[in-house]
Amino acid sequence: MNELERVVVVGASLAGTTVVDTLRRLGYAGSVTLIGAERHPAYNRPALSKGVVAGTDGLDDIVLPPPSGEVDQLIGTPAVALHADRKEVVLAGGDRIRYDGLVIATGARARRLADLGAADPGVQETTFRDLDDAHRLSALLATRPHVVIVGAGILGMELASACVDRGATVTVVDRQPPLLGQLGPYLADLLITAAARRRVRFAHHPGGVRLRGTSGPPAVELADGRRFAGDHVLSAVGCAAETGWLASSGLAGAHGLVVDTRCRVAPGIVAAGDVVAFPSAAGPRRTPWWHSALEQARTAARALLHGDDAPPLTPSPYFWTDQFGMRVRVAGLLPAAGRPAVVDGSLPDDEPWAGSALLRWPGRGVAAAVNRRIPIGRLRALAQLEPAGT
Numbered sequence: 001m002n003e004l005e006r007v008v009v010v011g012a013s014l015a016g017t018t019v020v021d022t023l024r025r026l027g028y029a030g031s032v033t034l035i036g037a038e039r040h041p042a043y044n045r046p047a048l049s050k051g052v053v054a055g056t057d058g059l060d061d062i063v064l065p066p067p068s069g070e071v072d073q074l075i076g077t078p079a080v081a082l083h084a085d086r087k088e089v090v091l092a093g094g095d096r097i098r099y100d101g102l103v104i105a106t107g108a109r110a111r112r113l114a115d116l117g118a119a120d121p122g123v124q125e126t127t128f129r130d131l132d133d134a135h136r137l138s139a140l141l142a143t144r145p146h147v148v149i150v151g152a153g154i155l156g157m158e159l160a161s162a163c164v165d166r167g168a169t170v171t172v173v174d175r176q177p178p179l180l181g182q183l184g185p186y187l188a189d190l191l192i193t194a195a196a197r198r199r200v201r202f203a204h205h206p207g208g209v210r211l212r213g214t215s216g217p218p219a220v221e222l223a224d225g226r227r228f229a230g231d232h233v234l235s236a237v238g239c240a241a242e243t244g245w246l247a248s249s250g251l252a253g254a255h256g257l258v259v260d261t262r263c264r265v266a267p268g269i270v271a272a273g274d275v276v277a278f279p280s281a282a283g284p285r286r287t288p289w290w291h292s293a294l295e296q297a298r299t300a301a302r303a304l305l306h307g308d309d310a311p312p313l314t315p316s317p318y319f320w321t322d323q324f325g326m327r328v329r330v331a332g333l334l335p336a337a338g339r340p341a342v343v344d345g346s347l348p349d350d351e352p353w354a355g356s357a358l359l360r361w362p363g364r365g366v367a368a369a370v371n372r373r374i375p376i377g378r379l380r381a382l383a384q385l386e387p388a389g390t
Ligand SMILES: Cc1cc2nc3c(=O)[nH]c(=O)nc-3n(C[C@H](O)[C@H](O)[C@H](O)COP(=O)(O)OP(=O)(O)OC[C@H]3O[C@@H](n4cnc5c(N)ncnc54)[C@H](O)[C@@H]3O)c2cc1C
Pocket: 010, 011, 012, 013, 014, 015, 016, 035, 036, 037, 038, 045, 046, 047, 048, 049, 077, 078, 079, 080, 105, 106, 107, 108, 128, 129, 130, 155, 242, 245, 272, 273, 274, 275, 288, 289, 290, 291, 293, 318, 319, 320, 321, 322
């Protein structure tokens, strides 16, 4: 173990608290300071677009277990700068916190159409990322509004599902067909069929979407001129690494914080979770999913303590989504092209929500469980099975 005495963790959510737990479990006995911008204790973020918007979960139901061991928690206190040369983190109030080991776990922020140059100047844009956003949307849904969601990816579709469960009517608009780019055609079709039963309306055009209007609720316009107005318009167009506070440090790239396979950013600095761009065959890539944050956090803690002697991470991608009465869990890299082999069970084409199945994309390293309980390890093993005859 090296000479680590003061660890500072910036970002007090899944990745940050998992690093702290792992450090303690590995025997680190020095001080830990956990700095978090949100004024809530760490909570289960995936529950926001599911139980919290649906009105079935409150904060008490979704808080994460507090980090183990003694931890100085500075909650509701964003870090605003890093001076890596002086080993100092600067807080919003001007305080400076010294470290000899730093963990960057500041996650991601919701991307805006405005960031993509797809919004009129001054238009009011609403996004969804944190507990406050979930409470605001949940309150709005009490009036059973018409909600227009821009973005037919995983988040947009989960929000559509939670909104219709609350009695809202929902239109989802995108430049691409729903879920195709994220899940591939087969899984996308299953969920679109389930969404159509709940009367969700879809519109897309490859020419893109624009947010229009400078007073009152905005409207959404497709490149072919179709216009969609609702009581509430919500952007769900992806997320971007939360690296603004690192601007002057020179550490952050355009698409996230690039790490090595041990989640190291620079000497004495590691990173984990949605903020990270991890090495892949196609270059550094963000995988902003729960299990990626967990495995990166455990790797980062080991690297902080043991440097080159720590094991590198070989990612084993795993992801789930709950929407329109279906739970889909996937091991392996998405999107999954082509049609899968059904390993067990069945999914009726016209009523997939009524069935359950284990699926495998032979030769592609992907397996899925639809409405089926199976330990993650078994799903991963299924994904890795070689096609017969190879
Ligand atoms: C609505 C929603 C639903 C999701 N559903 C799923 C799902 O079904 N399945 C799945 O696999 N994944 C899902 N995810 C992704 C999953 O929640 C994330 O991968 C996971 O939360 C990443 O954890 P993290 O700690 O890296 O980042 P985050 O959870 O984003 O936490 C980062 C924390 O750092 C704080 N922070 C940011 N900047 C600063 C600063 N300057 N100073 C101090 N603190 C700062 C933030 O306030 C935040 O609390 C979902 C995400 C969202 C938003």
